[in-house]
Amino acid sequence: MITGSDEAIAVFIQRLETELPSPGQITQLSVIDVALECFDDFQIRASSDGEKTTTILPDLAPCPACLAELFDPGDRRYRYPFINCTHCGPRYSIIQVLPYDRPNTTMQRFVMCADCQREYNNPTDRRFHAQPNACPRCGPSLAFWDRAGNCLAEHHDALQMVIDGLKSGKILAIKGIGGFHLCCDGTNFNAVQTLRNRKYRPAKPLAVMYPNCDQIKQDCKLSISELNLLKSAAAPIVLLRQKKSLSLAPNIAPANPEIGIMLPSTPLHYLLLDLFKKPLVATSGNLAGEPICIDNQEALTRLNQIADGFLVHDRPIVCEVDDSVVRIVQEKPLFLRRSRGYAPLPITLSESTSKSLLAVGGYFKNTVAIIKNNQAYVSQHIGDLDSQKSYQAFQETIEHLSNLYDFKPDTIICDLHPDYLSHQYANQQNLPVELVQHHYAHVLAVMAENQLPCPILGVAWDGTGYGLDGTIWGGEFLRITDQTWQRVAHVRPFPLIGNQQAIQDPRRIALALLWETFGEQVPDYFINQFQSLNLPLLKQLWQRQTSPLTSSVGRLFDGISALLNLVQIVSFEGQAAIAVEAQVIDQNNYSTYPYDLEMIDNKTIIDWRPMILVIAMELSTKTRTIVSISSQFHHTLINILINIAQQKNLDNIVLSGGCFQNRYLLDQAIVQLRQAGLKPIWPTQFPPNDGGLCLGQLLAKIYPRKYQI
Ligand code: ZN
Ligand code: ZN
Ligand code: FE
Secondary structure, three states: OOOOOHHHHHHHHHHHHHOOOOOOOOOOOOOOOOOOOOOOOOOOOOOOOOOOOOOOOOOEOOOHHHHHHHOOOOOOOOOOOOOOEOOEEOOOOOEOOOOOOHHHEOOOOOOOOHHHHHHHHOOOOOOOOOOOOOOOOOOOOEEEEEOOOOEEEEHHHHHHHHHHHHHOOOOEEEEOOOOEEEEEEOOOHHHHHHHHHHHOOOOOOOOEEOOOHHHHHHHEEOOHHHHHHHHOOOOOEEEEEEOOOOOOOOOOOOOOOEEEEEOOOOHHHHHHHHHHOOOEEEEEOOOOOOOOOOOHHHHHHHOOOOOOEEEEEOOOOOOOOOOOEEEEEOOEEEEEEOOOOOOOOEEEOOOOOOOOEEEOOOOOOEOOEEEEOOEEEEOOOOEOOOOHHHHHHHHHHHHHHHHHOOOOOOEEEEEOOOOOHHHHHHHOOOOOEEEEOHHHHHHHHHHHHOOOOOOEEEEEEEEEEEOOOOOEEEEEEEEEOOOEEEEEEEEOOEEOOOOHHHHHOOHHHHHHHHHHHHOOOOOHHHHHHOOOOOHHHHHHHHHHOOOOEEOOHHHHHHHHHHHOOOOOOOOOOOHHHHHHHHHOOOOOOOOOOOOEEEEEOOEEEEEOHHHHHHHHHHHHOOOOOHHHHHHHHHHHHHHHHHHHHHHHOOOEEEEEOHHHHOHHHHHHHHHHHHHOOOEEEOOOOOOOOHHHHHHHHHHHHHOOOEEEO
8 A cells, every 4th residue: 555646656656567676577456546544664464374376486596686795705695505585596496385484495494593584574674584594604505425425525615526526527416496407517528428428318418507698608699688588587598509619518419509508597506607617517417207306315316326426405495496498589488498487487367267277288398287266377397207206296296386375176187198197197086087189288378378369270280199080190280269179280191110119210200201102112312321220121010001190290300300311319309300400501592392282071181292202302312402401391391381371261370389499490480471471379488398288288178169070
């Protein structure tokens, strides 16, 4: 309540909106006149019971004021790795239950000293009611452990031991804000290789933390939007284009023109990088397929064969919060992973519900979501649900979100795929279960971010998703009206020879594309290229027509990747498709390959065989470079988008699915759809990949539509 002249009140309201200190956000602002009352003091009272609706903030990087104190020798928190204030520091990763008061956080074990308490009680102090408030005298502290768990050093000496270890090429596990990182010297080829070998991670790019923006600029191209994103309070990993003069070891992101870069996201990391002064590999502290470690003892056991030493601290972490990964496309963020710095901020949906819905996502890059009224809370990235450990993290995340928001689901929404652990979880809860088709959920997730008038054309291009007709979908065009959704076009299905084996070995997909195009007479060029495979056996499998069929654009990328001989065996999801994208150089060549559109059963089938015919000719006659074939393949896909939109007479085009993580594809699709007078809509707050599925699943239930054949 404020009192004053009309003018002063108007200025106050205006300043409230324009000068709101970070990380504050106004979700709703309404002004009402009330009878005059006089007050002579101001208090923040203890939280009382009631509906738990407060928004929980994500964990935020140190604010400028805290950073200044961190490096000020006169400050009482000089070089204290756990400095924070009301504007910054840990939140989501330390809150056990609401309300957000100190006894409900993992800071409860630390009793504030008199100085800290004074700050905490003083309304004019930056640390007034800062729940994680701490100082070297009363707060958490560091320790360096060897592999056996012996403490070798504490406080600043522990940091120094880390620096010495990194300089001598050691791999160290470092406990951050939402879990452990595995770290090594980013300029040391051997150290990076050791980390790769021990983590069984041969090719997937590793993220690197830089001491400052100037050093990033020396190694990478950096736009203003990318710079702002790096420096934001969320401090995500931003994928940047490498310069030729890169100082990093070449095995950090092999065969990839981009590299995942972040700035320090905690005071501890600022101190580390201040001492180390070089780029530091900081990859998730986990074993392949498992969630990151958050507990000291657990890290000691699980990372024992990877890390040479452990930098730990005694502030417990409630739940795994991995680093977020973002790309800039068209000056806007494109999330590849939405986690630290963003989760669990809610999104306001245009539809409200009185139901308590829990959506459990898919399989890859799993996230879960709950809804209260019209606020959807999407969890942090949990990971692929393919291990007992990640399934456990999945269950704990549901529990954690439910505890925080006093939430009990009355319905669970999951993917159609019966083999997904998330689907099986839904069936085991003794609650009504709603199934939502994968690609429909992809499109709805983007619609949740944007208020769109129907009808729209939803494009869902990804690697895999359970289709309504028993085939594997992934190259889908959905017409969505206010009442219905309909599959109006899709890529011509092709067989995945050996199913899962075709996903690991994209040469099987390339062969399927060739056989489907040429029949049995495949050009010799490819017979030679694929001779290490058992071709007679694979051909038999193809002829028998027992392999599952897919209409997936992601798998089409895989097949092209193998035709171009870029990737033979895949060691991480998306590797083959990324290799095709990596070949593309922005050149003003918009030519496209031929393809056919055929109407079957009221659906347009996109026949890619004319394209494969030409690509095969170009490769076997060596008349085109891989770079120009890759670009032309991208432009063909974009041409298909425009063609189908025009054929179906729809203007609003929603782009969704993992394929749109591809920067060139998304960027060019936006540009060319606009040039054709169409309106592209793409996700800027949630990932286009399966990390956004749960949001779409919620919307499918809140606003039901009928599937139209
Ligand atoms: Zn601060
Ligand atoms: Zn203190
Ligand atoms: Fe998907």
